[in-house]
Amino acid sequence: MLPSLVPLLPTENDWITFDIPSLAQNFWSATFDGLTFGAIYALVALGYTLVYGVLNLINFAHSEVFIVGCYAVFFTLSSLGFGPSVPRLDIWAIILNLLLALVLAMLASAVTAFLLERIAYKPLRQRNAPRLVFLITAIGASFTIQYLIYLWRGPSPELALTMFRPTPIFDVFGTIVDSQQLVIIIAAVIMMVGIDRFISKSRTGRGIRAVAQDPDTATLMGVNKERIIITTFIIGGLLAGAAALFYVMKIPSGVQYSGGFVLGIKAFAAAVLGGIGNVRGALLGGLLLGLIGNYGQILLGNSQWTDVVAFVVLVLVLLLRPEGILGTSLGRSKA
Amino acid sequence: MYRKKVLTSLAAAATFSMLLSACANQAGPGTTESSGSSSKVNIPAISKVDVPSGAVKPAGDGKATCPATTTLAYAGAQTGPNAQLGVNIFNGIQLAIDQHNKANPGCQVQFKKFDTEGDPNKATGPVTQLVSEPDILGVIGLPFSGESKATGNIFEQKGLVHITPSATNPTLTENGWTTFFRGLGNDAVQGPAAAKFLTGKLGAKKVYLVQDDSDYGIGLGTSTSAGLGSALAGTEKVTTGQKDFSAVISKIMNAKADAVFYAGYYAEGAPFDQQLVGKGFTGTFVAPDGVKDDQFIKQAGDASNNAYFTCPCLPGELIPDFASAYKDVSKGAEPGTYSIEGYDAATVLLSGIDAGKQSRADLLSWVKSYDKDGFSKHYKWDAKGELQAPTVYGYKVENGKIVPIGPIGE
Numbered sequence: 001m002l003p004s005l006v007p008l009l010p011t012e013n014d015w016i017t018f019d020i021p022s023l024a025q026n027f028w029s030a031t032f033d034g035l036t037f038g039a040i041y042a043l044v045a046l047g048y049t050l051v052y053g054v055l056n057l058i059n060f061a062h063s064e065v066f067i068v069g070c071y072a073v074f075f076t077l078s079s080l081g082f083g084p085s086v087p088r089l090d091i092w093a094i095i096l097n098l099l100l101a102l103v104l105a106m107l108a109s110a111v112t113a114f115l116l117e118r119i120a121y122k123p124l125r126q127r128n129a130p131r132l133v134f135l136i137t138a139i140g141a142s143f144t145i146q147y148l149i150y151l152w153r154g155p156s157p158e159l160a161l162t163m164f165r166p167t168p169i170f171d172v173f174g175t176i177v178d179s180q181q182l183v184i185i186i187a188a189v190i191m192m193v194g195i196d197r198f199i200s201k202s203r204t205g206r207g208i209r210a211v212a213q214d215p216d217t218a219t220l221m222g223v224n225k226e227r228i229i230i231t232t233f234i235i236g237g238l239l240a241g242a243a244a245l246f247y248v249m250k251i252p253s254g255v256q257y258s259g260g261f262v263l264g265i266k267a268f269a270a271a272v273l274g275g276i277g278n279v280r281g282a283l284l285g286g287l288l289l290g291l292i293g294n295y296g297q298i299l300l301g302n303s304q305w306t307d308v309v310a311f312v313v314l315v316l317v318l319l320l321r322p323e324g325i326l327g328t329s330l331g332r333s334k335a
Numbered sequence: 336m337y338r339k340k341v342l343t344s345l346a347a348a349a350t351f352s353m354l355l356s357a358c359a360n361q362a363g364p365g366t367t368e369s370s371g372s373s374s375k376v377n378i379p380a381i382s383k384v385d386v387p388s389g390a391v392k393p394a395g396d397g398k399a400t401c402p403a404t405t406t407l408a409y410a411g412a413q414t415g416p417n418a419q420l421g422v423n424i425f426n427g428i429q430l431a432i433d434q435h436n437k438a439n440p441g442c443q444v445q446f447k448k449f450d451t452e453g454d455p456n457k458a459t460g461p462v463t464q465l466v467s468e469p470d471i472l473g474v475i476g477l478p479f480s481g482e483s484k485a486t487g488n489i490f491e492q493k494g495l496v497h498i499t500p501s502a503t504n505p506t507l508t509e510n511g512w513t514t515f516f517r518g519l520g521n522d523a524v525q526g527p528a529a530a531k532f533l534t535g536k537l538g539a540k541k542v543y544l545v546q547d548d549s550d551y552g553i554g555l556g557t558s559t560s561a562g563l564g565s566a567l568a569g570t571e572k573v574t575t576g577q578k579d580f581s582a583v584i585s586k587i588m589n590a591k592a593d594a595v596f597y598a599g600y601y602a603e604g605a606p607f608d609q610q611l612v613g614k615g616f617t618g619t620f621v622a623p624d625g626v627k628d629d630q631f632i633k634q635a636g637d638a639s640n641n642a643y644f645t646c647p648c649l650p651g652e653l654i655p656d657f658a659s660a661y662k663d664v665s666k667g668a669e670p671g672t673y674s675i676e677g678y679d680a681a682t683v684l685l686s687g688i689d690a691g692k693q694s695r696a697d698l699l700s701w702v703k704s705y706d707k708d709g710f711s712k713h714y715k716w717d718a719k720g721e722l723q724a725p726t727v728y729g730y731k732v733e734n735g736k737i738v739p740i741g742p743i744g745e
Contacts, residue, residue, distance in 0.1 A: 022586065025586075025589050026582075026585050026586055026589055029585035029588075029589065030582065030585065033581045033582065033585065083636055084605075084609055084633070084634060084635055084636025084637070084638065085636030085637035085638070086613075086636075086637060155414075155415070155416070156416055157578070157606075159633070159634060160605075160606055160609050160634060160635070160636065162609070162613060162636065165613065166613060166614065166615075168615075176615075178614075178615075250579070250581075251578050251579045252606065252609060252610065252613070253578055253605075253606035253609070253634070254578045254579070256578075259578070294582060297582050298582055298585075298586070301571075301572075302572050303572075303573060303574060303577060303579075303580075303582060303583070304574055306582075
């Protein structure tokens, strides 16, 4: 009550300060952490972008497709004996366990995405519901899945899972890049390049682009629209499941019913930043958003700033380029 | 056909990442060994504490009489992210009331619990409901500082005495409340004691202070940073519910701190320490009473081996009679942080009821003029509701258990 009795820390009085020396000192570690988060955002962002490209639908429930993958990782690894402590297993056992978790998480997320499409969206499509109805359904589905998990697992986060001890691999200007960051960034980028080539080169990818460009003409040309839609949802789910493994690797205690919500919003923002409907845009947007948020939080000295900075930059970019940085839609992307 | 290729490349990516992690893990034990050398100070555990010989027991003289409606209440966390801290307390209270009722057939005190989830935003509802029940004569709670701040006025308006067994924010007694009593030392005592412990016994040269955004964390962070002086390498804030601490951890690593003091609760403290050690931090992790719980060890795993705790709480597990009786109430669990403080606070109120103070006003003035020993310390409050000369104890993690290392900060 009496302010004189509460000698506040200097930072309490100046609620906004720019700590440039700290950013300079932590620049490279912020960069690598930012890229790691960015890679995870980008994998989830692809799910938003692909579905938007094909259906013009913002699938808000995609964040729950992702969190189901996180739970799959949690249950797989904790039943295999992983926990908060570093596992005492030999290398190959860990590789096998993590591969199993990856496959199961991708499956779990893909099945969730598939069911979501069949139960929530397909009936609406068959009745030619207006687009707004899809959006509300998506939000409703998101809450439904989230609170089903809440009822099942309760409000507390699950026990942390340590998959392996991150070890220094090399250092850049005195900042150590560890194996964990490297694993996440490289694996995520390889997956994204794979997806990009899949969309631009494969038969199914051509189908996806055709439906995105003009569903009716595509159908007349012999493209099975329903199959393309389902495939799109499943691809998004597979990628979200892979993102889930990397997310738990990065944030071991992040498995919680509401854990997908903020990440989902950021991944969606990443998709918009890069240009929604554009596969490469999602990649670029994700990495940028991860970097900007991390620089911002170090510059402003509090983790609460991550999202503020990321979204202010998002709005500024959209003011200048409303269609996002790369802008082109899925349908028009070059083959 | 192309789908096959994509699947192949996905699989290749996955395998590649696993291989990398494999190398990572292979190198793992090496780093642990090299970091082992930096665990410098070894402070031995203590195995007994002195209990005042004349400590008041809840049983009393066995001749007390009181109306059958006489009720004491606990208000605080029963669920929520930091629930275990509340469970420790109400089991202590339950034990005191059980012992009292068993010894006094003429006075069967009822016990009611009100769940606040430890959340200041949710606490006002249950407390408002509690004060409106006329049979409740005294309350043990609320355990946390934020919720205590939010509800102190409600107790004050109804003249209902309440003893907090664990809220340590110093400003709580600056509100002019006449019904608020603190059953332990506050953070104006704990903070400097923690600072002295860090720079003295632990020999830390560069301490990084990390505080959460609760009233408790901010208050304790402030009083600790003042005591650290030039040993303070930096200050960082985290948020309730935060999961990722990588930015804070890079700052700590770049500052080359040899100790971290975390002012907050275990819900964030455990993942923070876990990620800190995961990133290769080899120094000590010191945390206050809000983190000192077995849940911390469970959630942080092996990483918790670097942890020390400060707490204005007595190690109740070292009082054999108390510890064995407590296990009957808690279904086998050892007494936890603040179990004995909850037990003592309940004893203060029960002895008042036994002495015939069976209205809210009488019980309040009983507590005001109370001047006797409890198991954990001497209980005599000043006009603001603070105890005189409370002690701060140190604890450490040893073989996956929290063990006491005796008084600190003296």
